[in-house]
Amino acid sequence: MKIAHLSDLHISPRSRPENSDYTRRLLNYALEEGVDHIVVTGDLTDLATPDDFLEARKIFDEFGLLNPFRLTVVIGNHDIFGGVHLAKDLIKYPGRCATINYERKLNEFKSYFLETFENIYAPPPPKVFPFVKPIGDILFVGVNSIAKYSKFANLFGAKGRVYKSELSDVENLLKIAAHDVRKRILLIHHHFNKQVDTQFSSRQPTLKRLELYANRLKYKNKLYRIMRRFNIDLVLHGHEHVSHHYSQRGFYFMNAGGCVDKIKPQELMVNFVQFWGDQLYTEIRTIHEDKLKNQRKIFADTLVLNG
Numbered sequence: 001m002k003i004a005h006l007s008d009l010h011i012s013p014r015s016r017p018e019n020s021d022y023t024r025r026l027l028n029y030a031l032e033e034g035v036d037h038i039v040v041t042g043d044l045t046d047l048a049t050p051d052d053f054l055e056a057r058k059i060f061d062e063f064g065l066l067n068p069f070r071l072t073v074v075i076g077n078h079d080i081f082g083g084v085h086l087a088k089d090l091i092k093y094p095g096r097c098a099t100i101n102y103e104r105k106l107n108e109f110k111s112y113f114l115e116t117f118e119n120i121y122a123p124p125p126p127k128v129f130p131f132v133k134p135i136g137d138i139l140f141v142g143v144n145s146i147a148k149y150s151k152f153a154n155l156f157g158a159k160g161r162v163y164k165s166e167l168s169d170v171e172n173l174l175k176i177a178a179h180d181v182r183k184r185i186l187l188i189h190h191h192f193n194k195q196v197d198t199q200f201s202s203r204q205p206t207l208k209r210l211e212l213y214a215n216r217l218k219y220k221n222k223l224y225r226i227m228r229r230f231n232i233d234l235v236l237h238g239h240e241h242v243s244h245h246y247s248q249r250g251f252y253f254m255n256a257g258g259c260v261d262k263i264k265p266q267e268l269m270v271n272f273v274q275f276w277g278d279q280l281y282t283e284i285r286t287i288h289e290d291k292l293k294n295q296r297k298i299f300a301d302t303l304v305l306n307g
């Protein structure tokens with residue numbers, strides 16, 4: 001099975017109108033490449049407004065992807081708290097985050113992508129996450145890593161945390177479903193790594209890198225223990241807007257956060273995952289399109305790992 005991994009599409013007709021076109025181009029390319037399943041690891045929308053969600057839903061529907069066997073999504077912080085559209089909004093943003101009903105936003109997110117939440121095992125409603133979804137011989141484990149708003153600890157709503165009750169649910173779901181599949185892939189929005197060391201991140205301003213450091217996933221020891229116990233083969237995430245693959249504490253990670261937030265103009269990025277027997281193959285493809293010259297160049301960064 002071939003999987004395309006996208007993240008941080010930040011679809012919003014109001015704040016990021018160009019991202020609708022980028023998303024269509026990425027989906028078109030991935031489907032041309034023959035992927036069986038598409039995974040999006042959060043921040044599907046930019047401002048989390050009904051217009052943003054309806055636009056995202058419409059785009060996936062255009063490609064026939066509103067189907068649990070074709071698409072799996074997990075939530076990102078922008079899908080709950082939105083973001084800052086104009087600089088003048090920055091000062092009001094924490095106040096706005098404070099008024100957001102976290103649980104209601106989780107359920108709204110699910111309602112906009114309801115078809116993709118079929119064919120899953122999950123705790124009873126109103127809980128939305130975690131869930132596990134078997135697709136062929138792969139089990140996707142969808143986790144919510146969005147920390148609740150706090151005036152002191154999470155002023156901008158961007159920090160990562162998986163709450164204790166959710167960790168117990170992850171463990172219980174894996175006890176039921178982890179043994180009937182050959183490979184297990186964890187889907188989560190936040191990055192695990194302390195400091196990103198890629199050719200792209202070194203171009204980011206120091207302040208931005210400090211912010212990313214502060215907003216990584218925290219308190220993750222128990223999650224690591226669960227990942228080890230149930231042999232998680234790969235973690236797919238986003239949040240940090242670069243695309244790269246790396247290993248940490250004996251696990252493989254792939255970040256697709258650079259999909260549309262490209263470093264160079266005219267470039268989009270899509271990640272691919274494939275298993276060949278026990279070998280795991282991950283690839284980050286950069287699509288460079290020059291519309292004026294009607295040219296498309298593809299650059300691939302491939303990694304093959306022994307299972």
Ligand SMILES: [Fe+2]
Nearest residue numbers: 043076077239
């Ligand atoms: Fe994010």
